[in-house]
Amino acid sequence: MSTHGDTPSTPGAGVTALAPDRGEANFADFKPPYSDREAAAEANRCLYCFDAPCIKACPTAINIPEFIRKIGTGNVEGSARTIFDQNILGMSCARVCPVEVLCVGSCVFNRMDEKPIQIGKLQRYATDRAFATGRRFYEAGPDSGKSVALVGAGPASLACAHRLRRFGHAVTIYEKRDVIGGLNTTGVAPYKMKADRALEEVEWVLGIGGVTIRTGVEIGRDVTFSDLEARHDAVFLGMGLGPDNRLGVPHEDLPGVVGAVDFIEQMKLQPANLGGVRRALVVGGGNTALDAVRELLGLGIPEVTMVYRGTESVMSGYAHEWEAARVEGATARWRSQPVACVAGADGRLAGLRVISLDDNRKPIAGSEHDIPADLILVAIGQSKLVDALSHLDGLRFEKGRLVVGPDGATGRPGWYAGGDLISGGTEVVNAVAEARDAAVAIDRFLSTPAGATA
Ligand SMILES: Cc1cc2nc3c(=O)[nH]c(=O)nc-3n(C[C@H](O)[C@H](O)[C@H](O)COP(=O)(O)OP(=O)(O)OC[C@H]3O[C@@H](n4cnc5c(N)ncnc54)[C@H](O)[C@@H]3O)c2cc1C
Ligand code: SF4
Numbered sequence: 001m002s003t004h005g006d007t008p009s010t011p012g013a014g015v016t017a018l019a020p021d022r023g024e025a026n027f028a029d030f031k032p033p034y035s036d037r038e039a040a041a042e043a044n045r046c047l048y049c050f051d052a053p054c055i056k057a058c059p060t061a062i063n064i065p066e067f068i069r070k071i072g073t074g075n076v077e078g079s080a081r082t083i084f085d086q087n088i089l090g091m092s093c094a095r096v097c098p099v100e101v102l103c104v105g106s107c108v109f110n111r112m113d114e115k116p117i118q119i120g121k122l123q124r125y126a127t128d129r130a131f132a133t134g135r136r137f138y139e140a141g142p143d144s145g146k147s148v149a150l151v152g153a154g155p156a157s158l159a160c161a162h163r164l165r166r167f168g169h170a171v172t173i174y175e176k177r178d179v180i181g182g183l184n185t186t187g188v189a190p191y192k193m194k195a196d197r198a199l200e201e202v203e204w205v206l207g208i209g210g211v212t213i214r215t216g217v218e219i220g221r222d223v224t225f226s227d228l229e230a231r232h233d234a235v236f237l238g239m240g241l242g243p244d245n246r247l248g249v250p251h252e253d254l255p256g257v258v259g260a261v262d263f264i265e266q267m268k269l270q271p272a273n274l275g276g277v278r279r280a281l282v283v284g285g286g287n288t289a290l291d292a293v294r295e296l297l298g299l300g301i302p303e304v305t306m307v308y309r310g311t312e313s314v315m316s317g318y319a320h321e322w323e324a325a326r327v328e329g330a331t332a333r334w335r336s337q338p339v340a341c342v343a344g345a346d347g348r349l350a351g352l353r354v355i356s357l358d359d360n361r362k363p364i365a366g367s368e369h370d371i372p373a374d375l376i377l378v379a380i381g382q383s384k385l386v387d388a389l390s391h392l393d394g395l396r397f398e399k400g401r402l403v404v405g406p407d408g409a410t411g412r413p414g415w416y417a418g419g420d421l422i423s424g425g426t427e428v429v430n431a432v433a434e435a436r437d438a439a440v441a442i443d444r445f446l447s448t449p450a451g452a453t454a
Contacts, residue, residue, distance in 0.1 A: 018199070023272030024190030027298050031095075031121060031192075039125040043072035046117050049108055054119060057106035059433040060087035064103060068122055080130035081137050083123055088162045088436070089155055091131060091201050092184055093429045094124035095193040100320050102429070131204060140210050141168030146446045149174065149232040151219045154182020156238030156419025156431040158205050163439035165208045169446060172232070173211060176218035179269065182240055183420075184428055186265040189291045191298065195268050220388045229414075234442050237389070237402065237410075237417040238435060241382035241425055247283065251341040252378075256349035260284070260292040260379035272299055277374045279303040281352055283338055284379030285315035290322055292377045293330045306332040307371065309357055333371065337363065342370050352376055385421060400424065408438030409445075416442050 034042065048065040055064055062083055070079035083090035099105070099120040107116035130137075146169045150157040153175035161171045179185055185198040206213070219228060219239075228235055244259025246252060260282065266272075280301045282292045285308035296304045306325075308315060311334045315322065336354040344350035356367035384400030394412030396403045401424045408416040418434030420426065 018195055018269065019271055021271045022195075022269055023267035023299060024194050026272070026300075027190040027194075027295075029191065031124075033128065034121055034125045039071055039122060040074075042118055042122055043068045046072070047108065053106040053108065054103040054117075058086075058103045059427070059429045060090075060093070060436070061433075062086045062090070062103075062123075064119055067126060068117065068119070071122055071126055076126055076129045077133065077135065079126040080135075083127060084130075084137055086436075087429065087432050088159050088205055089184070089201060089428060089432050090123060091127035091204075092155075092188075092193055092198060093432065094120050094127055095197070096184070096188050096427075097429050098318055098427060101318060131200070136204065136207050138162070138166055138208055140165045140208055143170070144168040144446065146170065146233040147172065147231075148234045148236060148442060148446075149228045150236045150238055151228070152182060152238040152240055152419075152421075153177075153180040153202075153213065153215070154238055154240050154419060154431065155184050155428045156182075156240070156421075156435040157236060158182075158202065158435075159432040160236050160238065160416075160418065160435035160439045160442075161211050162205050162208055163436050164442060165210050167439070167443040169233075169443070171211045173213050174217045174219050174223065174228075175213065175215045176221075178215050180213065180215065182238075183261075186268055187261060187288075188428075189264075189295060190268060191294070225389070225392055233446055234414040234416065236408075236435070236438060236442065237415065237421055238419045238431070239385055239388070240420040242385050243383055244378055245381045245383055247338050247341075247378055247380065249338050249340045251343060254341050254343055254349045256374060257341050257376045257378065260288050260377040261382060263377050264288075264292060264295065267295060267299070274299055274301065274375070277301055279305075279373050280375040280377065281305050281307050281371060281373045282377045282379055283307045283352070284381075285310055285317055286379065286381065287317045287321060288381075289377075289379035290317040290325055292379050293325045294321070294328060296375075296377070297325070297328045297330060301375075304330050305371065305373075306330060307336050307338065307352065307354060308332060308334055309337045309361060311335060335361075336371075339368060341376060349374060349376065382420075382425065384424070404438075406437075407441035408434055409441055414445060416445075 046068045052065050067079040067082040103119040104116045109116045148169050150173045153173045164171050181198045181202045185195045244261050280296045282289050335357040339355050340353040342351045351370045351372040353370050355363045386397050402417050402422050404422050408418045416438040418438045419431035
């Protein structure tokens with residue numbers, strides 16, 4: 001093992017100090033928090049449905065009617081406990097979950113022409129109150145004598161680590177970055193949650209104690225996967241996805257053509273440096289593209305245009321996010337396929353050459369034209385991490401996703417996985433649910449005497 005960044009840290013250490021003037025500081029919270037009175041009034045609107053559809057719509061299956069009822073009766077700490085029992089990242093999920101298509105979208109009030117219960121905002125109210133008291137609710141279990149390696153310090157590994165500590169297993173998280181929290185810290189739109197809040201949650205989760213964090217250690221480069229296996233009794237892979245995909249068109253290496261996830265990470269952790277940018281393009285039609293569009297507008301770029309090869313009706317980004325982007329001033333070029341990045345006479349980025357597509361997404365001959373731009377963000381997905389893992393016997397991939405059983409078990413004994421690595425990219429709440437269930441399966445695996453079948 002190399003000595004690079006190889007110092008065990010106590011919780012909190014390894015978290016880089018965030019610049020106070022980082023780009024994300026420009027953004028206000030788009031959903032202001034409830035006061036006590038507002039929370040009580042909203043909680044008291046809930047019908048506390050038997051067989052509540054919102055529970056089924058929440059990937060972590062939080063008992064939503066129960067936590068809302070507890071807010072209504074003034075038992076706010078009990079409410080938070082109900083949330084954390086199912087979802088230890090309930091504080092950030094309250095802010096970042098796309099509730100419109102999850103819990104809130106399934107509220108029975110939607111079918112009664114009434115405003116649905118604002119479940120995310122109530123969850124935020126309860127979890128923020130719990131954070132303010134400093135209560136952690138859970139303690140580590142008695143030492144089991146077993147140790148588990150977790151690769152990556154994103155939502156998946158954090159949720160898995162917390163549950164494993166409750167079972168009493170020793171836990172070491174290996175993270176290649178200096179900063180902990182994965183995309184919850186480096187990717188989530190700042191009007192939903194800023195990096196400092198994500199890091200506060202990391203500290204709260206790790207406060208259960210007994211978690212060793214090794215930042216700046218990339219498994220596969222600084223430590224081999226076989227070394228990891230030799231040192232620990234089980235392994236959880238929570239590595240997420242790889243770098244932004246590239247367009248694969250000429251002149252893409254011009255300064256000013258940047259991967260969207262890279263750009264967002266810079267904006268969240270560093271001061272923004274967009275002086276001189278007036279016209280920005282975002283290529284893609286997914287949620288990262290929509291976040292990038294809204295973030296550029298929020299940073300004060302006057303003209304922001306989304307360039308997408310499909311139409312509005314088929315884009316994979318959420319309709320409510322596109323609507324918000326449009327209201328904020330974004331425009332779109334539909335059915336437009338990039339063919340080259342274009343340099344001006346001074347050699348600097350001048351725009352994007354696109355060709356128009358017909359209804360069958362076939363290029364229309366002679367339709368090539370240039371869209372002027374000083375900045376192009378490429379938001380056409382993140383690459384998959386197959387290459388880093390494919391040499392390991394027993395791991396199987398489909399469409400770049402690591403294939404696992406329902407409890408996160410891979411085909412390699414003692415190796416489990418969850419989060420974007422297995423889903424190809426969904427939401428924080430999915431990563432938490434998968435990792436929590438994987439921790440239960442890991443505990444079963446570690447508790448089964450060698451030679452017996454789990
Ligand atoms: C721009 C953007 C915005 C998003 N916004 C939202 C949102 O608003 N709401 C929402 O619910 N979801 C959102 N998501 C999705 C959400 O962030 C992810 O689904 C979630 O973070 C997945 O968690 P994870 O732990 O699987 O992976 P990640 O969060 O990606 O964490 C993986 C970690 O593993 C580390 N790692 C990778 N390889 C190695 C290695 N070999 N050795 C050591 N460490 C390694 C990485 O550095 C990273 O820290 C967004 C995603 C993006 C890209
Ligand atoms: S975790 Fe997300 S989906 Fe589940 S109840 Fe909370 S806000 Fe809704």
